[in-house]
Amino acid sequence: MKANVGCINKVLRIVAGLALLSLSFILDGSARWWGLVGVVPLLTGSLGWCPAYAPFGISTCPAKK
Numbered sequence: 107m108k109a110n111v112g113c114i115n116k117v118l119r120i121v122a123g124l125a126l127l128s129l130s131f132i133l134d135g136s137a138r139w140w141g142l143v144g145v146v147p148l149l150t151g152s153l154g155w156c157p158a159y160a161p162f163g164i165s166t167c168p169a170k171k
Contacts, residue, residue, distance in 0.1 A: 109154040112166035116151045123148025 111119070126144025133141065150156045159165065 107153075107155045109167050110159045110165040111150060111154045111156050112168065115166045116154060119147040119151030123151060 123144040123146070127141055127148065129144070130138050130141030132138075154167075156164075
């Protein structure tokens with residue numbers, strides 16, 4: 107897995123993931139399960155690799171020489 111998520115993108119994904127996960131504690135009833143969607147951006151941000159970027163050849167990482 108070659109990294110395809112840049113630094114700013116990582117930070118935004120982690121912040122968004124944490125915000126979505128916090129919904130699990132804020133919302134009531136069955137709506138709280140929607141907070142688990144935050145696991146996806148949290149993982150892709152922490153790993154630095156997005157599986158949705160791979161098939162399209164998208165990369166926000168700066169080119170390494």
